[in-house]
Amino acid sequence: MDEYYDDLETRSAEAREAAYIAALPAFVRHAKSKAPLYGRLFADIGLEEVTSRTALEKLPVVRKGELIERQRAAPPFGGLAATPTADLLRVFASPGPIYDPEGRGTDYWRLARALWAAGLRRGELVHNCFAYHMTPAGAMLETAAHAIGCPVFPGGTGNTELQARAIQDLRPGCYTGTPSFLRVILDKAAELGADITSLKRAVVSGEALPPSLRSEIEMRGIRVVNVYASADLGLIAYESKAKEGLIVEEKILVEIVRPGTGDPVPEGEVGEVVVTSFNNDYPLIRFGTGDLSAVLPGGSPCGRTNMRIKGWMGRADQVTKVKGMFVHPAQIAEVLKRHPEVAKARLVVDRVEHNDVMTLRCEAAGDAALAARIAESIQAVCKLKGEIELVASGSLPNDGKVIDDVRKNA
Numbered sequence: 063m064d065e066y067y068d069d070l071e072t073r074s075a076e077a078r079e080a081a082y083i084a085a086l087p088a089f090v091r092h093a094k095s096k097a098p099l100y101g102r103l104f105a106d107i108g109l110e111e112v113t114s115r116t117a118l119e120k121l122p123v124v125r126k127g128e129l130i131e132r133q134r135a136a137p138p139f140g141g142l143a144a145t146p147t148a149d150l151l152r153v154f155a156s157p158g159p160i161y162d163p164e165g166r167g168t169d170y171w172r173l174a175r176a177l178w179a180a181g182l183r184r185g186e187l188v189h190n191c192f193a194y195h196m197t198p199a200g201a202m203l204e205t206a207a208h209a210i211g212c213p214v215f216p217g218g219t220g221n222t223e224l225q226a227r228a229i230q231d232l233r234p235g236c237y238t239g240t241p242s243f244l245r246v247i248l249d250k251a252a253e254l255g256a257d258i259t260s261l262k263r264a265v266v267s268g269e270a271l272p273p274s275l276r277s278e279i280e281m282r283g284i285r286v287v288n289v290y291a292s293a294d295l296g297l298i299a300y301e302s303k304a305k306e307g308l309i310v311e312e313k314i315l316v317e318i319v320r321p322g323t324g325d326p327v328p329e330g331e332v333g334e335v336v337v338t339s340f341n342n343d344y345p346l347i348r349f350g351t352g353d354l355s356a357v358l359p360g361g362s363p364c365g366r367t368n369m370r371i372k373g374w375m376g377r378a379d380q381v382t383k384v385k386g387m388f389v390h391p392a393q394i395a396e397v398l399k400r401h402p403e404v405a406k407a408r409l410v411v412d413r414v415e416h417n418d419v420m421t422l423r424c425e426a427a428g429d430a431a432l433a434a435r436i437a438e439s440i441q442a443v444c445k446l447k448g449e450i451e452l453v454a455s456g457s458l459p460n461d462g463k464v465i466d467d468v469r470k471n472a
Contacts, residue, residue, distance in 0.1 A: 067178040070312040071366045078368065079115070082315050085340055086112050090121075092144065093345035099124070099132070099141030100347065118348070119317070123324040123336055125350035126294065127379050130158045139163060145343040154198040154293060162198055162293040165343030171198070171296030172313055173206035173289070179302045179309075179364075180265045180287045182236055184211035189229055189261070191217045191239030191247070192268070198293050199268065203238040212236075219243065226251040226258060233260035241266040241275050241286065248282055259283065267291055270374065290373060295339050295346060299371055307358040307370035314339045316369060317348070318357055321378040321464045322391025324348065332356045332462030334378035335371070352379045354462040380465040384411055384418045389444055391464040394422070397439045403428055404436070408458050409448070413469040420448035425455050 066072055073081075090112045093100040103122055111117050124142070132140030138147060138161045145165055147153065152164040164170055182188070188207045194200035194216060204214045215232060217225050217239075225247050237244055244264055251258045264279065267289040276286050287301040290308050298316070299308035310316045317326050318333040327333040335351045354377065358370040381390050389409065398404050404426040412419050422440060426432065433450035440448040 065365065067175045068312075071175075071309075071368065073367065075367060078312075083114060086118060086338075089340055089342075089345060090347060092342060093347055096144035097142050097345055098136065100345070102141075118315075118338065119324065119326060121324075121348050123319070123348045123350045124346070126160075126292075126352050127350075129160045129294075133161055137161075139344070142344060142346065144345050150343070152198075152201065154201075155196045156198075156293045160293070163344050164198060164201070165341070169206055169209035171202040171206065171291065172311055173202055173291060173297045174209040175311060176287075176289045176291075176297055176300035177203075177206050177210060177212075177236075177238075177265055179300055179366075180236070180263055181285075181303065182207070182210055182212060182263070182265075186212050186236055187232060187234040188212050188214045188236045188238055189217050189225075189232070189234040190214050191219060191225065191237065191243055194218045202291065202293075202296065203265070207238075222246055222250040223254065226254055226256045229258040229261060230256040235260060235262050237261050237264040237266075237284070239264075239266065240268045241271050241279065242269060244279060244284075245275065248279070263287070265289055288373065290371075292351060294344065295337050295349065295351070296341075298335070298337060298351070299373070301373075302362060302364040302366060304362050304364040306362055308373045309362055309364075309366050310369045310371065312368060316371070318355060318371070319350075320391075320395060321354070321380060321462060322393070323395040325395070329357045329359060330460070332375055332460050334462070350378070352377055354378050356460075356462075375462060378462060380463065380467075382411055382465050382467045384420055384444075384446055387444070387446060389420070389446070389465060393443050394464050396443050397422070397436065400439045401426075401432070401436055403432060405455060406458050408463055409465045411465065411467045411469060418469070420444075420446060421451055422448050423451045423453050423458060425458055426452050427455075428452055 094104045150163045151166045154162045190203050192199035207214050264284050264286045271288045290299045291297045297311045299310045315338040317336040319336050321334045335353045335355050337349050339346045354375040355371040361367050404424045406425040408423050410421045436450045
């Protein structure tokens with residue numbers, strides 16, 4: 063039985079990077095010529111220059127948090143789609159609403175790789191409990207199973223008694239859906255006395271998978287692997303049987319950047335997941351997911367050689383309101399650009415005697431004069447006064463937070 067879905071999973075880091083870089087110029091040219099938004103964003107960018115990782119990092123980040131407004135201004139896809147709606151296979155809606163296109167072709171969202179890594183092989187029945195209504199999750203997993211050659215029972219969500227009965231009757235080997243709904247089905251089956259021991263593996267996504275929930279499911283004889291995917295990008299990263307981090311999908315390029323910026327962070331530092339997806343229908347280039355994660359060092363024990371990330375570690379969208387004015391991570395990044403002496407900073411927003419107070423904690427060696435200059439920059443950029451606290455290098459937590467609003471805890 064083949065361990066790997068294809069040879070891409072075990073190529074060298076140098077070969078993988080060379081393939082990404084070789085594909086970039088034509089892909090960026092395609093996006094600029096076919097997707098109106100990129101035509102505007104890249105109007106002054108010489109496409110012959112986008113031939114390196116460094117050049118890619120100079121391109122603007124388009125963030126998921128902007129999509130609702132962009133799609134309202136330029137329906138249906140905000141100028142990001144390169145394929146006319148008439149030529150798509152399906153259109154979905156995610157909460158917001160945000161509308162997502164599905165082009166034609168096998169395994170459009172590339173999730174077959176994740177199912178294969180979980181041990182799924184041709185002929186095994188999949189009990190798919192992702193939603194089929196409006197959102198693409200159900201279709202994402204179903205088309206991936208079909209690409210491997212697996213039949214699918216479209217269970218969808220809800221109807222837990224019927225779900226348990228169907229598993230007992232049909233004897234599927236694999237569950238796909240959220241981990242919390244699997245636990246609900248397991249509890250219902252126990253209540254009914256239904257035999258669902260045919261389930262040996264579960265591929266879960268759509269919500270956090272705490273160790274306690276994973277353990278509870280696995281104690282019932284079901285091996286659980288986690289998948290990180292989104293409606294706009296498809297598969298981003300997946301867990302193998304080694305269960306040591308999530309392995310980045312082969313046909314996308316992932317960066318971890320400082321929230322509010324497009325600047326890559328050092329390996330191991332928590333930042334926002336930014337993805338370039340080589341999808342000709344929906345050519346998302348430097349797409350900011352709004353999710354926090356960090357790169358893990360080294361390769362996976364399973365033998366797959368691509369970058370590994372820790373998985374979902376929270377949200378990068380840390381906009382907060384202080385004294386009636388919004389403060390954005392990008393503004394803090396602008397302050398830091400003015401003061402290269404500062405290695406890292408975190409804005410703590412608190413309430414003291416019913417008044418909002420901002421304190422910018424900066425990892426920097428300096429004195430009162432430096433603190434005064436940083437305070438002037440905060441005033442200029444944020445239009446609000448802030449206190450400055452200089453702290454030792456490495457003392458701020460590595461959790462991706464740029465703005466920490468502690469007022470709700472006060």
